[in-house]
Amino acid sequence: RISNVLVCNVTDRVSFWFVVTDSSKNVTTVPGSEVEAAIRMNRNRINSAFLLSDKTLQFLKITSTLSPPVEPSTPVWLIVFGVVLCLIVAGIVFLVVAGIQQRKKKNKESTERENLEEKGEVTGTLENGIPCEALDLKAGHINGVFAADDERFTSL
C-alpha cells in the first residue's frame, strides 16, 4: 500500500523514519518506547530481513544488546585438565610400581646368590665345578708343559 510510504529529505544514505500502527486498535500509533523495546528484542530478525548486520544497519539511539557468549555446562578446561591429570597420575603410579618391582627383584637375586653359595658348601666342596674327591690333592701331578724346560727357569 503505497500510501503508507512518504518520500521526504533525501540523504546520501538509505535512511527512513517509521511509525508502527496497531491495526487491531483502531490504527493508533504504538508509543516509541514500546517500539524501541521490540526492536531491541528482535534486532536479529530485522537485520536478517534486510540481509544486513548490526554494523551496517543502525537504529539511531538504540544500542544493540549483546548476546552472551555460549558457555557449556562443564567448563571445557576442566575436562582437559582431568585428562592431563589422569595421564600424569598413571605415569607416576607406573614408575613407582616398576621401581618397587625392580627393587624386589634385586633383593630376590641377592638372596638367591647367597643361598647358592651356601648350597655349594653343603653338597661337597667344589673346585671349579670339579668335585674335590676326583682330584688327587695329596699326590700332585707334574704338568709336563712347564716341567720340561729346565733352562727357562732362572737359577738362583
Added chain:
Amino acid sequence: DGRPKWDNKFQYILSCIGFAVGLGNVWRFPYLCQIHGGGAFLFIALLFEGIPLLHLELALGQCLRKGSIGAWNTISPYLGGVGVGSWMVSVLVSLYYNTVLTWVMWYFINSFQEPLPWSVCPLNENRTGLNEECYKSTAVNYFWYRKTLNITPDVTESGTLQWWLILCLATCWAIVYLCTIRGIETTGKAIYVTAIFPYLVLTIFLIHGLTLPGATDGLAYLFTPNLNTLKNPQVWLDAATQIFFSLSLAFGGLIAFSSYNPPKNDCEKDAVTVAIVNSVTSLYASIPVFSVLGFKATTGYWDCLDRNIISIINEFDLPEESIMRQNYTAWLTFLNSSYPEKIAGLKLKSCDLQEFLDQSVSGTGLAFIIFTQAIILMPGSQAWAILFFTMLFCLGLSSMFGNIEGVFTPLLELRIIPKSIPKELLSGIICLICFLVALCFTLGSGSYWIDVFDSYAGSLPLLVLAFFEVIGVAYVYKIERFSKDVKWMTGRKPNLYWQITWKFISPLLLLIVFVAFVTLQIQKPPSYAAWNPKYEGFPMKEEKVYPPWVLAICVLLVLLPSVFIPLVALFHLIKQTCGSKD
C-alpha cells in the same frame, strides 16, 4: 661405582642446553634486543663472562664428581658456603619458577575452547554492555589479570587462594615429579622431548610468522641498531645480567649434570657448544616473536585507521569504501582543511605504526598478553595457542629439571639422608614441600611476590656466588692445579684465553656488574606496577612503592644464599683455631 650416569653424551648436552634455554630466551632476550637496538654487546658479555664461567662449572662437576655442596667442600672447606648458597638459590628459584609454568598450563588447558576465552569480554550484570574492567582495558588483559591471577590492587592485600591455580600447580608439580622421580635416569628420557620440541614449534612459528602481514615491519624494527642506546650504562648492565642468567650459572645444576659424566670428557667443547646453542636459540626465537609483534602492531594500526574511517564516513555521509587505508591521510588533510571543526569534533585518535611497535613488554606480559592477542588474530587460533603454550611449558620444564637436579644431587650426597630411603621417596618429598610452599604464590597477590622473588632471589645472589666461584677456583684452588685437572680430563691444557678470563677478566667483570647493579637498585626505592581497576589512570598500571616489611623480605632473599659463604668460612676458621689450640 654406583653413581648414576648419562645414557649417552647427547642426553647430557641436551640436558645442559635445556637447562640454559628457558623462558627468558623467548621473552626477555627479544625485548632487550628491541629496547637496546641489536645484540652486539651481548656477544661481548658472552665471551668474557658467560663461556668462562660455564666451562668452569662443567669442569668442576666432571672432575670432582659431586653436586654443588660436595664439590665446593672438596675445593676448600672454607668455600663450602658457595655450594650451600647455590643449593639455596636452586630451592628458591624452583619454588617460583613452577608457578610461572602453572600459568602456562592454565592457558594451555583453556586453549581448547572456541572462541578462545581471552578473545571476548564477558557481559556485565544487566547484559547491556561489556564488563567494565574488561571494556576499559582489553579482553586479553582482563583474562590475564582477573580470570587467571585474580590480582589484588596491592601487594599487601593477599586475597584468597585461587582454586584453579592450585589445581594447575598440583598438576605442574606432579609432572615435575614424574620426570625427576629417579633423578637423571628419568629426566634423561624426558629431555629428548622437552628440549627438542620447542625448536620444532619455533620453526613452525617462524615460517608462519614470516607470512603474516606486517612481519617485515616488526623484523626491521628489531634489527635496526640504535647506537644512541650504547651510551646508556643500563644497556651494558642488562646485557651482562642477561647472559649470566640465561646460561643458568651459579645454580649448581650444571655442576650436578656434569658430575654424572665419565671423567674423561671434553668439557671445554661442551661449554662452548652449550653457550653458542643458547645464544643462537635466543636469536632464532626473536625472529618469530618479532614477526608476530609486527603483525600485531600492523593489525592494531589498521584497526585504528578503520575506526577513524568509519567515524569520518558516518559524519560526512560518504559512500562506503570511498576512504581506504591507503588514501586515509590524503582524505584527512583535505577534510581537515575544508571542515576543521567537524574533524575536531570527531576526536579521532592519531594512528601511528611506530607507536604500536613501541608497545613492547617483556616477561609474562609478552607471552600472556601480547602474544595471546596476536594469536586471536590468526586463523586457526586454537592450534597456534596450543602449540605456543606447549612450547613455553617444555622450555620451562627443561629448566626446572636443572633446578631440581641442583637441589636433589647435593641432598643425595650429604649423609643426612639415610640410604634406606629410595630415590623416588626423596624426590617426592622435595616436590611435595615445594608445592606446599608455592601455594602462597596462588594468592591474589601471588604475581607481585613472584616478581619480588625473580628480582631479588634470582639475580644478586647469583652474581655473588659466581664471583666467589671464580675467585675460589682461580686463587684458592689455584689456576695451575685446575688447569692440570682439565688437561687430564680433556687431553689438552686450557689455553691463554681461559687462563686470563678465569684469573682476571671474569672476576673483574662480575664485580663491576655487581656494583653497578647495587648502585642502580638503591638509587630509587623499589617500586612495582599494580593492576588497580579503581585507579584514575586505569588501564595504565599504578606505580606503588613496596612497604618496609616487603623490602625486608627482599633483603632476606638476597642475603639468604649469600650469607652462607662467610658463615661456613667462619665456622671452619673457628674449628681450625679450636683444633690447633688442643
